[in-house]
Amino acid sequence: MIxxxxxxxxxxxxxxGATTGIGAEIALxxxxxxxxxxxxxxxxxxxxxxxxGLTYRELDVSDDAACTALLGAIPRLDIVVNCAGxxxxxxxxxxxxxxxxLKVNLTGTMRICxxxxxxxxxxxxxxxxxxxxxxxxxxxxAPAYAASKGAVVQLTRSLSHAYxxxxxxxxxxAPGYVRTGFTQLLQEDAARxxxxxxxxxxxxxxxxxxxxxxxxxxxxxxASYITGAILPVDGGYLAI
Numbered sequence: 001m002i003x004x005x006x007x008x009x010x011x012x013x014x015x016x017g018a019t020t021g022i023g024a025e026i027a028l029x030x031x032x033x034x035x036x037x038x039x040x041x042x043x044x045x046x047x048x049x050x051x052x053g054l055t056y057r058e059l060d061v062s063d064d065a066a067c068t069a070l071l072g073a074i075p076r077l078d079i080v081v082n083c084a085g086x087x088x089x090x091x092x093x094x095x096x097x098x099x100x101x102l103k104v105n106l107t108g109t110m111r112i113c114x115x116x117x118x119x120x121x122x123x124x125x126x127x128x129x130x131x132x133x134x135x136x137x138x139x140x141x142a143p144a145y146a147a148s149k150g151a152v153v154q155l156t157r158s159l160s161h162a163y164x165x166x167x168x169x170x171x172x173x174a175p176g177y178v179r180t181g182f183t184q185l186l187q188e189d190a191a192r193x194x195x196x197x198x199x200x201x202x203x204x205x206x207x208x209x210x211x212x213x214x215x216x217x218x219x220x221x222x223a224s225y226i227t228g229a230i231l232p233v234d235g236g237y238l239a240i
Contacts (some may be wrong), residue, residue: 002213003033003216003220004031004033004089004197004215005032005083005218006034006217007033007034007216008033008034008035008079008142008220009034009035010034010221011034011036011038011078011079012035012036012037012038012074012075012076012077012079012123012228013027013028013035013036013038013077013078013080013081013127013219014037014038014040014071014074014077014079014080014081014112014116015030015037015038015039015040015080015081015083016040016041016059016081016082016083016084016108016112017040017041017082017083017084017085017130018037018039018040018041018042018045018056018081018090019039019040019041019042019043019044019045019046019056019060019180020041020045020046020180020182021046021178021180021181021182021208021229022130022175022178022182022208022212023039023041023047023081023083023084023130023182024039024046024208025052025204025208025209025211025212026081026083026208026211026212026215027034027039027054027081028054028212029065029209029212029213029215029216030079030195030212030215030216030219031052031053031054031073031215032092034053034156035043035053035079036053036077036101037054037055038055038074039054039055039056039057039059040056040057040058040059040070041056041059042059042060042083043056043058044055046181049109051219054095056132057070058129060108061082061084061106061111061112062103062108062111064081064111064210064227067111067115068115069116070201070225071112071116071119072099073120075094076119076122076123077116077119077120077123077125078120078123078125078126078127079125079128079219080112080113080116080120080125080126080127080128081127081128081129081130081201081215081219082108082109082112082113082127082128082130082152084104084105084112085105085130085145085148085149086100086101086104086105086106086107086198087101087142087144087145087182088100088142088145088147089142090141090142091187092141092143092144092145093143094141097144098144098147099145100213101144101145101148101150102104102148102151103125103143103146103237104148105144105145105148105149105152106148106151106152109129109130109152109155109239113127113129113155113159113170115132117163117166117168120163120166120168121163121166121167121168122207124167124168124221125158125168125169126168126169126170126171126218126219126223127163127169127170127171128171128172128173128218128219129133129152129155129156129170129171129172129173130151130172130175130211130215131149131150131153131156131172131175131230132145132146132149132152132174132175133174133175133177133232133234133237133238134146134150134151135148135149135151135152135153135174136150136153136174136232136238137184137238138150139208149174152172152231153206155171156170156172156228156230157169157228157230160227160228161228161234164227168204169218169223169224169226169227170227170228171218171223171226171227171228171229171230171231172229172231173211173215173218173230173232173233174228174231174232174233174234174236174238175195175206175233175236176200176206176232176233176234176237176238177196177200177205177206177237178206178207178208178210178211179204179205179206179207180208183205187205193205196237199237199240200234200236200237201235201236201237201239202235202236203235203240204235206233206235210233211233214231214233218231
């Protein structure tokens with residue numbers, strides 16, 4: 001462990017997109033450090049880990065009524081992590097698919113931030129949005145995903161100012177290429193994987209826990225004067 005075991009004791013957290021991949025690791029890491037975590041997403045959790053303070057709930061962040069009901073039922077919030085996201089690759093060139101991706105990745109993030117704001121104001125809490133390196137460099141195969149993540153970057157900056165008067169910090173982490181089921185096909189494509197690691201300064205894929213650790217820092221007292229920041233956790237992918 002690189003953080004004190006009780007770093008987040010007494011904190012209540014909500015993590016979206018938390019049943020798989022990076023979101024699942026973030027939820028687990030927050031719970032490991034003492035937070036009471038509501039982890040939401042679609043489908044069953046990919047990891048069958050039982051941990052005190054970790055509760056899984058099903059939620060579609062594009063469903064306004066369901067999100068309103070869930071946030072209304074949570075008595076306290078100190079931390080919100082928006083990790084829910086989808087990618088549809090080349091199908092995103094179709095307009096209806098493009099809209100669907102933005103509805104989840106961008107509008108879903110804004111919806112959760114808006115609904116969580118009053119409770120975060122009560123606790124002086126914080127939000128960490130999950131952006132992506134593709135929000136900076138784009139991707140011809142996934143225009144909607146890249147556009148949505150670029151918009152999450154600007155949304156984060158905008159909300160950091162809008163929420164500052166409430167004492168709520170808003171930051172984002174921009175992961176690089178991380179070994180999850182989300183990127184499995186890329187990992188298995190030798191040529192594309194080599195191109196990714198070739199550009200990455202550290203010459204390897206990231207691990208979900210490395211993203212989770214950055215999120216924990218932004219949620220911690222050590223980041224008390226940080227808001228509106230976009231932190232790339234990408235092994236140096238954006239350095240050139």
